Amino acid sequence: MTDKVDLLVVGGGINGVGIAADAAGRGLSVLLCEQQDLGWATSSSSSKLIHGGLRYLEQYEFRLVHQALAEREVLLKNAPHIIRPLRFRLPHRAHLRPAWLIRTGLFLYDHLARRVSLPPSARVRMAPGSPLKADIRECFEYSDGWVDDARLVILVARQARNHGASILPHTRCTGAQRHQDYWRVTLQDAGTGRVRQVQTRVLANAAGPWVGRFFKDDLKLQSQNRIRLVKGSHILVPRIKDDGYAYILQHRDGRIVFVIPYEQAYSLIGTTEVEFDGEPGKVSISDPEIRYLLDTVNDYFCAQLAPSDLVHSYSGIRPLLEDNRLEARQVSRDYRVELSHGDDQAALLTVFGGKITTYRRLAQAAVNHLVGLFPGMGRPWTADSLLPGGDFSDLPILICQLQQDYPWLPGDLVARLARQYGTLTQGVLQDCRSVPDLGRHFGHGLYQREVDYLCEQEWARSTEDILWRRTKLGLQFDQAQTLALQDYLAGTGDAS
Ligand SMILES: Cc1cc2nc3c(=O)[nH]c(=O)nc-3n(C[C@H](O)[C@H](O)[C@H](O)COP(=O)(O)OP(=O)(O)OC[C@H]3O[C@@H](n4cnc5c(N)ncnc54)[C@H](O)[C@@H]3O)c2cc1C
CATH class of the missing domain: 3.30.9.10 (D-Amino Acid Oxidase, subunit A, domain 2)
Known part of the structure; x- marks a missing residue:
């Protein structure tokens, strides 16, 4: 059977999930595939700054700096x-x-x-x-x-899912055939090797560092832009x-x-x-x-x-x-979104460049390109939409509230959960009423309840996903603790 969607996004970095969320929120049916874990590539390896980029002023990049500075306020x-x-x-x-x-x-x-x-x-x-x-x-x-940065990717993916998008990590796009007004896309599950076909009206190439390879090797096409x-x-x-x-x-x-x-x-x-x-x-x-x-x-x-x-x-x-400048540091950090489609070709949307800071604007600009194809599509909406767990105004006040609601939780764990999940912390803890209710302790405040939540709600599968991207507890875990978590995830560990 072939599934049908309006938009299929290749790449689960910040730009791919941003486009998926924006488009799903405007009423399009969206599927996103990511060949590994969400955000595992560039989007979890940044300097983790939401910044205008003071040094870009030396390159006279006033437009980029202006947009990024304005975006700081939106994201904060x-x-x-x-x-x-x-x-x-x-x-x-x-x-x-x-x-x-x-x-x-x-x-x-x-x-x-x-x-x-x-x-x-x-x-x-x-x-x-x-x-x-x-x-x-x-x-x-x-x-x-x-x-x-890694949690930003997850929260935007959750935002996309909340608006109906299907998010498929560990699923590689291995090729796509272009027809007059649709693409037939081949997806392969990295775990099982199972292959499926999806029909989409628009294909979005948000493959980050792989954007050129995806063009050449998987789509057999040439792009006007290079990275x-x-x-x-x-x-x-x-x-x-x-x-x-x-x-x-x-x-x-x-x-x-x-x-x-x-x-x-x-x-x-x-x-x-x-x-x-x-x-x-x-x-x-x-x-x-x-x-x-x-x-x-x-x-x-x-x-x-x-x-x-x-x-x-x-x-x-x-x-x-x-942009053919000699030194890497001088190359612009700006982005370009390209939409290619002729009278007899389905649409291909491609993202080149970009920053974590400008992901929301990039996604909005990308989806704006699709208005002609989907005239009934909704208006831009993400500027005023809080990311999941972000519906509070002051972090210290949220931590105090959580401490009152869960007086039995150690203070440093409450603070970490609040910084990671915001108001979703209640969803993580659910009806737990004491530390033993949290289940097995894997070390450094990571309990079975949180691990299960990350697997059920945030697509986590491996120790790497949990210890380095959903949390940063990998900095504290030793090898034995990591192996115990790995056993638990493999279903062989003792959950008692
Ligand atoms: C060292 C460094 C520091 C940075 N610092 C900052 C900073 O402080 N602030 C800032 O705003 N920006 C910063 N950036 C820039 C920012 O990190 C990137 O612009 C952004 O993460 C790019 O996101 P992306 O979604 O385009 O790419 P990625 O995050 O790389 O996502 C692309 C995804 O596509 C997937 N993919 C590729 N091919 C396929 C396929 N065939 N099928 C399925 N999936 C596929 C890949 O697995 C990958 O996960 C920094 C970048 C670097 C490298």
């Missing part, structure tokens, strides 16, 4: 559990960028879009006891947003300084490196830019990248780091819209 409002304000310090070293240039950039950053929830930039003198080296006497401060693959890596070290600030460090090569407070005890340091021509799914940090990141941090901070301080690292591939 719509997902207050997983997106939070973050204050940055930019240490001033006059020989790198003069103060007048930074002040001008920050003035634009403050004023290019309406700022509601974030404070303006400022110039601050460093007090004794600063974590920075003694020659750094002043910093510039400004605000942006922090996001749990450039650029690897970026991050390292995690024990928290350098617990002062609540993120730092943006200027490197002598003109690039910048972020040092961001991460989870409760770590600093996230990134990123690098390395041209890449391998398989995007197999990517890891190299020794020169580690040295580059450590040298940059050691150049600014009193605390000196060595490779032995690394707790974890990850790498991702940016699918950048090729």
Whole structure:
């Protein structure tokens, strides 16, 4: 039997789930397929910033910065559990960028879009006891947003499902035949190998770093646009300084490196830019990248780091819209959405480039392209739609409420659940009335109840899905604890 849908989206990264949610909410029947776990590729390997991109001003990308700055406010409002304000310090070293240039950039950053929830930039003198080296006497401060990128993908996928979309992780699109007004698409289940055919009026290629390969190998088509693959890596070290600030460090090569407070005890340091021509799914940090990141941090901070301080690292591939600039750092982070269809060809929608920050706008623009094909389609709606669990205004108040509702839960677990699930925490805990009701404890506050919830509601299947993308507990789990969770997921563990 062949299923029929209006729109089939290939790719379950942030752009694919964004398009699926937007289209489903406007009344289209939507199916999304993802060859692995949702968000496993670029969308969980970012610097996790919802930002305008201060440094893009140097490339005169005023349109991109304006859109991204405006989007910060939308996302901070719509997902207050997983997106939070973050204050940055930019240490001033006059020989790198003069103060007048930074002040001008920050003035634009403050004023290019309406700022509601974030404070303006400022110039601050460093007090004794600063974590920075003694020659750094002043910093510039400004605000942006922090996001749990992997959870953003899951919440947007849930939003899509809430509007009727079918979300199929572990399902690869292996080919598609184009007919006059429909595509016949072949999908293969990665677990069972089972193949099925789906008929769709529009096919959306949101395959991120695979976008070009999908065109060439699976669709046997040529695209007018090309992407450039650029690897970026991050390292995690024990928290350098617990002062609540993120730092943006200027490197002598003109690039910048972020040092961001991460989870409760770590600093996230990134990123690098390395041209890449391998398989995007197999990517890891190299020794020169580690040295580059450590040298940059050691150049600014009193605390000196060595490779032995690394707790974890990850790498991702940016699918950048090729604009033939020489250096990767100069290539635009903007996106392009292409709709191709002739009189006798079904429509193909393709996404090139983009950022986590602009996913919602990108999705809206992509679905707007389909109005001619589906005249009865609804209007754009996502700007004012809270993501699942985001229907509260203040995180500390939500944590207090949850503590009152579940007085038997340890305080740090309540705080983690609130940051991850927001008001969906009640759905995770359901009718539990005591710690034993949560079932088996796998370690570090991860109980059977939450594991079951993640499998039932958030498409989790493996330890990797649960420990690294749905939560960040992988930073604390040891091998034995991971194996016990793996056994449980395989159905062989003792659930008592
Ligand atoms: C190092 C780094 C730092 C970044 N930092 C930031 C930041 O701080 N802020 C920000 O806003 N942006 C940032 N970005 C950019 C942002 O992460 C990306 O633009 C975004 O995640 C791209 O999402 P995507 O959905 O296009 O791609 P992906 O997340 O890669 O999703 C594409 C998906 O398509 C799937 N797929 C491919 N082929 C098939 C097929 N045939 N069948 C089924 N599925 C298929 C893949 O498995 C993959 O999951 C950063 C990127 C990198 C690499």
